[in-house]
Amino acid sequence: MKNKFIAVCNTYLNGNEKKYLLDCIDTGWISSAGKYVKDFERKFAKYCDSNYAISVTSGTTALHIALTVLGIRKGDEVIIPSFTMIACAFAVCYTGAKPVFVDVDKNTWTIDVNKIEEKITSKTKAIMPVHIFGNPCDMSKIIKIAKKYKLHVIEDCAEAHGATYKNKKVGSFSSISAFSFFANKNLTTGEGGMVVTNNENYYNKLKYYRNMCYPLDKPRTYEHFDIGFNYRMTNLQAAIGLAQTEKADYYKNLRIKNHELYKTYLKDLQGIIFQKDQKKSVNVAWMNVILVDEKKYGKTKDQLVEYLKQNGVDTRFLFTGMHKQKCLKDFKCDMSDKYPVTDMLTEKGFYLPSSSNLKKTEIRYICNLIKRFKDI
Ligand SMILES: Cc1ncc(COP(=O)(O)O)c(C=O)c1O
Incomplete structure (x- = not known):
């Protein structure tokens, strides 16, 4: 083993990834308009025991669009763990809101639920628990606190595809949850992300904001009434994502x-x-x-x-x-x-x-x- 290099993380594409990708190339459907986008979203929502999943370009943009749709903006505060990937803080900053930190538990390394309440103010609008390294947060306590103070919960499941808490999949506890499919994640699309929700209203808004705030149910007049994003995932990424989710x-x-x-x-x-x-x-x-x-x-x-x-x-x-x-x-x-x-x-x-x-x-x-x- 002397000359061998063991990487910290390699991708493992072990199913239908190549077949589905070749199909995209053969049919020419390589933008976000192809069938794999919908198939991946459907399959992933089911995998998360959730009603809806909307694919986006990364875990970071998944967090950002979730915060946007929940109405988080300048003047608001969002509680995040102090030990997390910087994307959590960045996503809050993109909205103009302020990230507020809570230390993590010394054993589970997830947000310390006993320290959340002391950081809640009249400006707090949401809590963003992070299932760090795949370990679920104490969601019962977090949901209880959120209900008491009428806060949204946005689970960051970037590192925790398929993890469960009290037999329920992570991502299914919150208003909206976010996943990453970066190359080192348990499921990958190279780069990519997903937002998951059980709420139809949020689902429609997520689709609206993801696609430049084009109207969802009217002909395009190229008039826009809100500031939207191009956070669309390509059919190529979704083809890989579907194959990954199958396994x-x-x-x-x-x-x-x-x-x-x-x-x-x-x-x-x-x-x-x-x-x-x-x-x-x-x-x-x-x-x-x-x-x-x-x-x-x-x-x-x-x-x-x-x-x-x-x-x-x-x-x-x-x-x-x-x-x-x-x-x-x-x-x-x-x-x-x-x-x-x-x-x-x-x-x-x-x-x-x-x-x-x-x-x-x-x-x-x-x-x-x-x-x-x-x-x-
Ligand atoms: C906890 C956490 N949140 C968010 C992200 C951001 O995901 P992405 O790299 O897909 O933007 C990551 C990425 O590693 C992460 O670990």
Whole structure:
């Protein structure tokens, strides 16, 4: 295995992707007007136990269009976890609203539901929980808080296709939910996203805003009454997405199995910490993340990452907290509050290789390196 390079994440296109793509090329339907867009949306909505799914260009634009349709705008506040991908904050900023941060739980790494209420003000309009690394948030508590304060919930399911909380699919708890199909996600279209809802009114508005606010049910006069977006997914992307969704549970189970293998092989190793699954949920293990407790492991995260690199194992650092993002200062975000769990995750954590089609021998090789390095 010496000269081998194990990437942090490869795509795995194992079904009808090629067949459907060739069909797009053979028929010439490569824009957003082709049949795969509708077929993908229908199939994905069903997969999410939701009534409607609307494809868009990315997870970021999915979040943005969801916020827009829910009427979030300048002067409003949206609660997001301080530990998340920057797209959550950006999407809120695009609307002119202010992202407000809440630290994450030290075990599940999802938004700390006990700290949400202290951040709610008269300007708060929505909560955006993020099912981080595939681990569902405590949706019962979040929905309870949202009801109490009359807030919208916009689930960010970018990393959690097929995950469940109390036997319900993530994405089906909220006003509108957002998914990403970037190349490293459990299901991919290369680049792409999806918005999911059970509400027909939101569904129609999502279609309207996605397509430049052309009227949905009248002839086009090229007069526009709202500011819309071109967030349309192409038939080519949807062809891949449909093929991926046909095998969604297969891909999901591969990731879960790999995660179990990592946890088994590293089980007795002092100083290596994994994310704890949310209770009554299925974590779909988008990424295999470990934290390095320097005192117990005897080496720093950086030393371990370097050792893995020398041995052909690719890794990635975790997100920097939202409260440390200089680009958000202009939005008058609270950069002075303390977010200790987020800081701890950034400092101690990193991703191990996580492709769906990772081999058992590769996982064993990586874990043996981690074990051996402790004793060097
Ligand atoms: C939690 C989260 N939200 C949103 C996004 C944005 O998705 P995209 O990269 O498709 O814009 C990502 C992407 O990795 C993500 O991890």
